[in-house]
Amino acid sequence: MPLFEYYCADCKSRFELLVSHKHADDVVCTKCHSEKVRRLLSVFAAPRGAGEDYSFDDAPATGGCGCGGGSCGCH
Numbered sequence: 763m764p765l766f767e768y769y770c771a772d773c774k775s776r777f778e779l780l781v782s783h784k785h786a787d788d789v790v791c792t793k794c795h796s797e798k799v800r801r802l803l804s805v806f807a808a809p810r811g812a813g814e815d816y817s818f819d820d821a822p823a824t825g826g827c828g829c830g831g832g833s834c835g836c837h
Contacts, residue, residue: 763781764781765778766778766780766781766786766801767802768789768791768800769800770791770796771796771798771799771800772798773794773796775791775793775794776802777791777792777793789801
């Protein structure tokens with residue numbers, strides 16, 4: 763089951779829940795029980811397996827964040 767992050771518009775709290783994809787949008791706030799909850803975009807990491815090489819020594823320099831040379835405004 764995936765871990766989702768949520769924000770409550772009523773009490774301004776942020777919280778995480780383990781929820782199935784099927785019910786990911788049917789969540790109430792864990793603090794005030796409001797239904798004015800929205801799912802947030804979360805950052806995730808993928809585990810590395812043994813022996814896998816993720817070095818980017820031969821990759822072209824494009825800004826480092828995948829935005830194509832800094833065109834997204836993060837640089």
